[in-house]
Amino acid sequence: MAGTGGPLSRSGLRGRESELEELEALIASVAGTGSGGLALIQGEPGIGKTTLLAEAVSKAVAAGFSAGVGKADELHHIVPLSSLAASVLHGDRPLLSGDAFADLARNHDQRIWLVERLAEAIETRAGSVPVLIGLDDVQWADPLSRFALQQLPARLRSSPVLWLLTGRREPAGPAEEIVAAATGHLPTVTFSLGPLSGAAIAQLAGDTLGAAAGERVRGLLEGAGGNPFLAVEMLAGLRADEASDDLVPPGLVVGVRGRLRSLRPGTLRFLQMGAVLGRRFEFHAAAALCGQPAATLIPVLEEAVRAGLLDDDGDHLVFRHDLLRQAVYADIPPSARKALHREAARGLVAAGRQPIDAVPHILRGALPGDEEAVALLRQAADAVLAVTPGLAADLTTRALELVPSARPLRFAVGEQAILCLTRAGRNREALATGDRLLADRPPLEAFGRLQAALGGTLWNLDLASELRRRAEAALAMEGTAPEIEARLAGLRALAMSREHDLVAARAAGETALRAAGAVGDREAHVLALAGLGEIAQNAGENALALERFAALSALDSAFLPEEIVAHLHMDDFESGERLLLRATDAGATRQAMLLWAQGQHDLGRGRLDDADADFETMERLEDEVQVCVQQVNGRVIRSRLALLRGDPAAAREHLAAARERLAVKPNRGNTAAVRFLEAVHAEADGDIGRAVDRIRQVQRQGPFMRWRLLRDWVDCAIRTALRGADHELAGDLAAQAVAHAERNPAVPTATGIAAQALGLVKNDPELLEHSVRLLGASPRPLARAAAHADLGQALLAAGRRRRAVDALTRARDAFAESGAHAMAAQVRGPFEDAGASGRGAATGQRPVRGWGALTPSEEKIARLVAQGHTNRSAADLLVVSPHTVNTHLTSVFRKLSVNSRVQLANLVMALPDD
Template sequence: MSPDRSAGQGAATGLSRPGLRGREAELERLRALVEAVRDGEGGAIALLLGEPGIGKTVLLRETVAIARAQGFVVSHGRAEELHELAPLASLASGLLHGDPPLLSGTDLADLAGHHDQRIWLVERLAQLIEERSAGTPVLIAVDDVQWADPLSRFALSVLPARLLSSPVLWLLTGRDDPELYGQGSLTTTLPLRPLPDAALTELAHDVLGGVVPEHVAELLDGAGGNPFLASEMLSGIAASGADGSEPPERLVLGVRDRLGTLRPDTLHFLRIGSVLGRAFTLADAAALCGRPASGLSAEVDEAIAAALLHDDGERLLFRHDLLRQAVYADLAPSVRRALHREAASRLVAAGRSSADAVPHLLKSADPGDQEAIRLLDEAATDVIAVMPDLAADLAVRALELVPSRAPMVFDVGERAIVALTRAGRYTQARDTGDTLLARQPPLDVFARLQSVLGDTLWHLDDVHELTRRTTAALAAVTDPVIRARLTARQALARSRGRDLAAARETGERALAEAERAGDREARVLALWGLGEIALNAGDCAAAVEHHTALSVFDAAFLPEEAVARIHSDDFDTVRRLLRTAGDDPRRPAMLIWAQGTLHMGLGRLDDADADFVTAERLEADLHVPGNLVNIRVNRGLLAMLRGDREAARQHLDVVRATVADRPNTGNHAAHQYFGAVVADADGDHATAAELIRSAQRDHPFLRWRLLRPHVVQAVGIALRAGDRNLAEDLAAQAAEHAVRNPSVPTAQGTAAHTAGLVNADHAILERSVRILLTGPRPLPLAAASADLGRALRAAGDPSATAALTKAHDIYARAGADAEADRVRNDLERATRRSGRRSGGPRSRPHQGWDALTASERKVARLIAAGHTNRSAAETLFVSPHTVSTHLASIFRKLSVRSRVHMVRIVLAEGDAGTATDD
């Protein structure tokens, strides 16, 4: 037995301790998890669930002791009921403590500087923990996680999965609903059941010594198998010298007996403390008692002597939450409510933040309470960026306290609409706004409410209603700022309409009004609307102009500039933009979407797929899947290029379900086109052509930016279906797009390519290839070269071989196995090779080292060389989020759970390449 292991076992011996009786099996499972993480098996999550007093905390502490003996760095924190407004308080409570601490004060200050950016904060926290665990296993324990603040809950739902490759064990205790705490396939859930009679008898023997009288064993039935209740009853018997013959109701918890012997002042002090929470400061209790802290020493001493409180040097704590609840339950509801309200007022008077006072207000405020309304409103504003759901709850509660006829109802209601929209609760935001509008506010208030509802309706994809409402509000508004915002919202809505010329006029008017009014929000909206209008119109230069101006004005819109530049073939600038934005915490999902779009344009299909997976995961983390249709359509098209039709169909199913929830015209067009590609591959060309026509019914095919790179494929579908009119219509749209974008090689080359296909003219196809050679996109070049080669082969021209070879090589390098295989067949016919084909697409296996993509091999080598996710990302010029996605795929393909196992495989492969040579 190793020294470490024996030390760990020594820490866990002595099961005579009350909290461990009957928990031997659970403790052994926890010990096994500690040893597995220590031995390099990867990360793990353990959930201890059960009612108060059932033994969760005792098991957690024992596991902490075992882990410390095994050499773990330990973070041991606790969530507290009245701290839900303090961002990250529950998780951070343990990160700075310990010997040594998991994080330094400098680390936490760095995190606090970005506390309003959830994804960035969690990613940075993951990096710090990953770096800390590189040479030493880590245990992160959080007790009473049911009270965790929303940011800690968010972190706990994301971090364990993010760090599963690192030696990190997460140990969480809670009362119920494990889904709140980030369950996954590697989560061990331990529900703690009531102790059996045998364990209770052993517990009685531990406390009382000797043979346990039968009537004491019967008395323990009143504890319901709860070890804390049983211990309290037994302690009461032992302390009083009673023989246990008293009726159970006099001994339950032993608390009422103890309270009955306390002096009235001590009892009052404890009740005040129970209102403040399980842990409270003497100063806060003194303020609420209306006495100086120095005058409460006798009360504190008596409460500690009665084993009700514990003094940790900074705060007073009830020894168990059940004790606090027992004291709290002795207060009449009206007294409780009054004490909470008084606590809030005194905390505010003492200069404490709204975060300290608001939890008490939520339990006590009555309608019309002006101070409560103000503080709830203030707290909602403080937390909206980092905890939007909590902000929405606070803002709605503030609105509920405002009398319906009070003038302030509209101001408070407006902030509630904003908070609900930020939280993604769009339907509730719209309903809240409509309730306020039904009260017939003054015209300017009506216009202001419609302005904030504009964001809600945009997210609901209800552009028709957005247009109707902005038009009505503009007829009533007099405030120039609100007028500018409404006009900008109207321009944004019209970017989805048919008349883009009129939309552009509206956007230009909105920008002029915004500049005259000097309103930042109106200017952002106007520039955004103008950029969207230009992109939808296919005017790439104007789109770049507006989106560049927008991202200079507000860097959060850098992804929009990147996408506009991708449409302009300005890939070099996009690379620089994405590199400089690497540490920008805002809108990470959109940044990675832009990166994926760039990689797709560059023909780096594996990187693009990883980016799209990452973007989808980030949107799912934030519960705002606004880009899911586009992500899955692109992933499906990538699957088709690789020859994986089953994966493509799975993506199509997700797209179909998502479009049913978000039925805007852009989603409809993308869905129909993707369905057409799948149908065409299945040989159902007529259905495929009908789906292409369906995509055009609302707007021309080229209107939808996602579809522009695929117009050549759409023309091919139409021709295979024998629908020449559709093919000519699509080619005409490509020609118009080329006229609007004379400096964009892809636009020019695509127009020539479609014309060459429609006219069966290999001279035009040759021109297409020449033009596309000057652009940055290899896949359109490969497609044009392939079609040129086929046309030349049909004409008996021997130069077909060169064109087909070029196409095959480009497709093969990109990993477009299905297309490479098709061209190889054409090449064999062109060179008059005979015999059977060597097989289907040369696809990678699903498992093992050979299953890894080139990018995954790079990541594996870098991690094997000692890089963290962050340093690997910097080396590869990608996001750490994308490296995390690659690692998850690597582990799945290699059937490993940790970096240690992966490194062994990398070394065993003896792969001679460097991390960046693929």
């Protein structure tokens, strides 16, 4: 402590020896195993968390770690990634250069993309040296840093990265969320620091006074309650006055606050201004709040530093402990605090700082009707919306609270709040906010804007009919701005895409597109193209859907996943793959939807293991950002994949999960998907009657749902109907397939499946043979395999064994190559009945553990990682997402019972040569 004889020897570690030993063991484990670890140090302010963290960091650095340590700040916890930035930009060898970090901040599009880039930087460093990342006072971490800390430890569990966090005890607080996210993925340990023992406090006194503490000192220290910081503060006062026999100043007995009373009034006032600015503040900013030239305050600064209250690092002044700042801050009258925070916010803005930097002061100082504060909150919300939509929603709702209901500004702020709440996935709150504003009878122009803002909310809530009703009600009113009318028209068309009359929907979409073009409004253009793309897709017009979605993607790259899937529907997998690669290189937004497109691509290509990993990763990403769009469909597909691969237990788990998610999002499409999956399971269980009933239910969901759901699986539905002797249903399904082929004559899969469907219904081997020829041009191996299997069965029934064996062999080999081992085994039965040899592609199941348990993709990734590749470089080589690589790698570690890349490399090196 400056001015009081220097820092106290080992002051914070008295009584913490056992915790330090555990931390040293964790440090050694991370360095020795090459896998990650996480430790959380919890306790009340002043209990010694920071000192224990510093000692652990010192031990880690001595053990060869590259360390970066930051500290979150109570008044600076808003700026996205500001807390974690300190950890990655500071230290002996910063994990990121300032320029590199600034580049991340410029180019990030959303949280998932940014976190992955941070992971890559940390992973690269950890490839050469173990890494420690520490964050003090995690309870004040900004939202984006908290999000990153919930993802990064698990993402980097296979690298030697040690996470050390300190925080106050807060049930369900940020620290607990981070530990919960890491638990089960890497070793975690939580230290709860309690009061020091009397013996430890006595040792502190000896460290400070250089002699055994007398009775008077021991009595005084009882007032510290075992808190080492308070004890040290009291002892510092004793040491400063040790030459005197006077009694200790009585203010010290009650803690830190009494120490402040010995300061000159000007020094205390300067400290109070600094306390308003935060634990870390700039000298000139505090001088401005004092209303004095900086030069006149140098003496008071010197006194504050001599008293051990402030440290001066050359750029900023820092309160030596949070308790010091809090004690100073608490002595400011509440009304004065508000006024000072308002002045601080104005000063930051006047100095050219970003609005987000002023937000903490606005939140503490703004009063109802303060339009300047409202404007700053709105600007800050716009700045953070891309990476922390939840924070943007909080800022705009706070701004809305500050605007009196009688002011027109309320409706403009409310519109922004609705949009931010919707972006954050808080759709119910957005709808409630909008309805409250509409109940205030806004002007006609504001009424239209609010209804347009609620469009995305209602769409996300699957309230298409309500969306159409509201859009039409707003369009019927005069006084709406032309661009808002165009947006409402686009929303109306989008809502109509979910209805039976798609001809009327298309007409509405074309009208909306013309209106958007006439007014030149980008948002209206996006809505119109999105509606037209949905309408074309629901009508089964693949070429038109591709045209619409390609135009939409060109206008807004966030819709690239829709364009990719549209290419796949045209059997154009080459273009789809090229766009997937471009999206990965460019860091596209909507990472979860991009994984959906990747999964559709891998499924179509017959890469079942990859597809399963894609859909698993997609669901995880949707959960992370709390925007769940494709989880029902993802689970439906994964359940079918599990059945194809011969894992009925996993298939049932996915069915149960699909039903759970359907209860949350029960739209017609999701309902049809789950009913179809139930039909598949019922047939697998031998309940043909229930299977047929479920398929009938799918048919009742509407014409567009029929072909959209059964486009690639209509042959499966027809077989089920035929087994249930429902020839009318089978014929209806075949007619749908034919109609779909007529709409898409240039798509080999569509024309081939139509011929296959007719061949099944008519039991006609010639038609089935024709379907095999047509599907020969299809890029979908599972569709080709199914057609060969149907042909082989028909030829076998007709007594044409030689040709039957050839068709069944092709089906079996294609199924097995794709990983559809259960289907390969089903084909093998009639194959052997035909008297043919069972030799050929293996159809057996993989073991559960060991190298033989790895899928081909997992084996490739395991070898690449063993060679030293990062997730990103492995993903680039395999043309997949780094997120999917991470999912595969998790499976590899589980199957091989390893915990780190080092262990994986050792295992791969020990494998016999092929």
